Amino acid sequence: MSLDDASQKPHDRLARVLADDMERVNALIRARMASEHAPRIPEVTAHLVEAGGKRLRPMLTLAAARMCGYSGENHVKLAATVEFIHTATLLHDDVVDESAQRRGRPTANLLWDNKSSVLVGDYLFARSFQLMVETDSLRVMDILADASATIAEGEVLQLTAAQNLATDENVYLQVIRGKTAALFAAACEVGGVTAGVEEEKIAALRAYGDALGISFQIVDDLLDYDGDSSTTGKNVGDDFRERKLTMPVIKAVAKADAEERAFWVRVIEKGRQEDGDLEQALALLARHETLEETRQEALRWAEEAKQALALFPESDLREMLLDLADYVVARVR
Template identity: 55%
Template sequence: MGVVVTLEGERGQQRSALDQLAALVAADLGRVNETILRLMTSEVPLIPELAGHLIASGGKRLRPMLLLAAARLCGYRGERHIKLAACVEFIHTATLLHDDVVDASEMRRGQSTANMVWGNSASVLVGDFLFTRSFQLMVEDGSLAVLAILSNASRVIAEGEVMQLMTTADTSTSEDAYLKVIASKTAALFSAACRVGAVVAERPRVEEDALEAYGRNLGIAFQLVDDALDYAARQASLGKTIGDDFREGKMTLPVVLAFRRGTDEERAFWRRALEQGEQDDGALAHAMALLGKYNAIRDTVERARHYGAVARDALAIFPDSEMKQILSDTVEFVIERGY
């Protein structure tokens, strides 16, 4: 068995694109991190202990950075974006805690998941705590427009997770159904974060829409690549073992494509492995061989490149600037990253 595709291409360059984004918003991001740490405090010791386990575990903070960058792109010079970026990170972290329980995940970012350390009940309840913190921050901001954007995103994310649950182990899942899932569970928060950056800067609706489109298409590209990497990246790079989605019966695009393109015998394998859970020691190797045979990983990444191009085009209405260029380069980081 070999890796289907490494996606390593210009890896150092693409990492530096995210580093540049982080550098441009470094001062604001530092204040966001301070806000996160302050608001994780509770008289219940388990809450900051468990939440801190995930929040401090090396996440890229991509979503709050996008909000900060969008605000900067729109010329914002106020303070509201700090707490709202923290709000976005709380929403994201809460969904991760809940997702790991639903998926019975054991590893995230190279360490044991909170549900493995503290149990499912504690993980769900601390996730709920972080959701309540996020809504406190929305109320403190006082903008009904921001509240509408972020509360709607929270609803859509939850719907996306339920949709994914419904498609799990269902080999009849179509590409359109899969795209609807990832547009909800992943892209919704990307697009909301970017739109909020324009809203706090009080920019015209056309700029709000452009940044929402940038975030939405970037988020879809991000999840497409994530799903490709589940079958293509080394554990050290990915922070989890190869094939987690396969073992959990998830119908991600690589599997959808390989199933559609396969023979009757190959489809029967996918049904046994995913619908009936019959996975022996060689099942993952056989699955990866089929993904390679039908170029499923390559084509998934090509889909991501399409959405990445749409994201970059959405930035066209903004004047040229260093921030605009870095946001464009961030698209390449998302698509070409090796982890």
Template identity: 70%
Template sequence: MGMNENVSKPLDRLAAELAGDMGDVNALIRERMASRHAPRIPEVTAHLVEAGGKRLRPLLVLAAARLCGYAGDKHLLLAAAVEFIHTATLLHDDVVDESQQRRGRPTANLLWDNKSSVLVGDYLFARSFQLMADTGSMQVMRILANASATIAEGEVLQLTAAQDITTTEDIYIQIVRGKTAALFSAATESGSVVAGADDTVRQALFEYGDALGIAFQIVDDLLDYGGSTATIGKNIGDDFRERKLTLPVIKAIAAADADERAFWERCIGQGKQDAGDLDRALTILKARGALDAARTDAIAWAERAKSALAAAPAHELRKELSDLADYVVSRIS
């Protein structure tokens, strides 16, 4: 599995179309991540923010607002707020997961320490709420505040369920809806709200972001077992080593014989991993068709995202957002 460069253009086109607004958002991010009293805050934040991420979530805010005909500037505040929430969750996640690489670079907790990562993440959450307040919209604040709570809830659910091999696909989707899709759907919904879109359009863009986020996370989970370090920005097999019970493994366990089930219980449930276990896990995943089945699910969620756009306004960006759903799953072609 890996990136299909022939279909990577939708994201590039979306970024090019929104380059002016994104430039303003980036300037706002740099301004708001500053601190007069604690220089470590911009140091840690810049390490992650300037690491070359695609800025997908703020782009979704900008695209949704423009799709709905918005001509103001409050969507810039929302886009920056969404990026700060995302960055804060990454800082916290890397501490929880004891990760050493993010976007192809050493993690902040490795370069500094866990305390710095957690506290800077807290600072960014606070900054995000200041940005939300600056929009003057209680509805927008409610959407992003609810998303922040859902993200935290999803992370805690993952903490308690991810190493339990009885975890079902339904629980997995619940976790993914929290840890990933909540911010996607909040981005697209809040962009429509700031533009004054009606409830039908707002719901359509919420459903698009939700389905896109789920497809995105399934693809990320698949790439951990078959991508490249350059593509995913972390080490291959990290999810296995961190005992994360992702969709491919859940599907393999559901089809496992007694010997395979004992293997998963030892490696994921108990955390007793030996040299060669990752290779065996890959062999089982392929033999049980778990990777192909998870890929089929990701494509289905991407199709659901595209279908949701039927209720969105007719605009050239609607096609770009539809193509973006195809791009997300193209990473596993």
């Protein structure tokens, strides 16, 4: 699959197939991010919401519901809910990470301030819960409320684990399950719940979203060391500069000799980074082949996502979701 051929990108094909639903989702987002009394809310939200994101998470909700034969209206509200939760976490994340760039543009906290980003993020969380209530489904509310709590828990765990060289791959997996995969899983699961399909299919949708989200985040972390900032919208080495222990570094630390471990202690645990340290880190990752090992992990999770959909009959939407799992890892094939 060529990444340069837009017609072959599954999220673009999904967007075309779901265009009518997505138009309603976007209209609902614009309506609900408005504020009569605080104009900064739509200013900050629009900067991020309309920054050219793929709307992948809400499309997963729409696709899951449609694949399960749903023909009502609640999937639109749920898709908007998922996007609000996602946008709120991005606003908060950029403050925590002190980020200056997202999707190739200055972050909201840089253009306005940290207070605005945090408070507007809170507003979007509140809006998401209003939309959940409107679906009149306690189970849907339980799934999305649980996902919101898991996301926050994952972010807090990352605070304590990110600069601790004792952090292993199990803790890393717990972190990314929280910060990324939880919303992917919930987005897919609520699509099946609102469609009223059997429990086995709902569980399969959740498993697909979970594995897809894990693969997505592993690839994202890999591209931080092995990507192109012009295509990723991130500065290469941001995770290193922010002293985040992601899978490539965790694997390198596990293989480090005494001298190498002293380097990782200095740059990650103690934060005493000097000119040339990123280049040395990249050399250590290459020496121990941890970028390739990380790539293989991403491929394994993508395959697990595809296996989860084996329960569903063949359809165009199912094929697009299968292709999406391939596309997530095609960036690092």
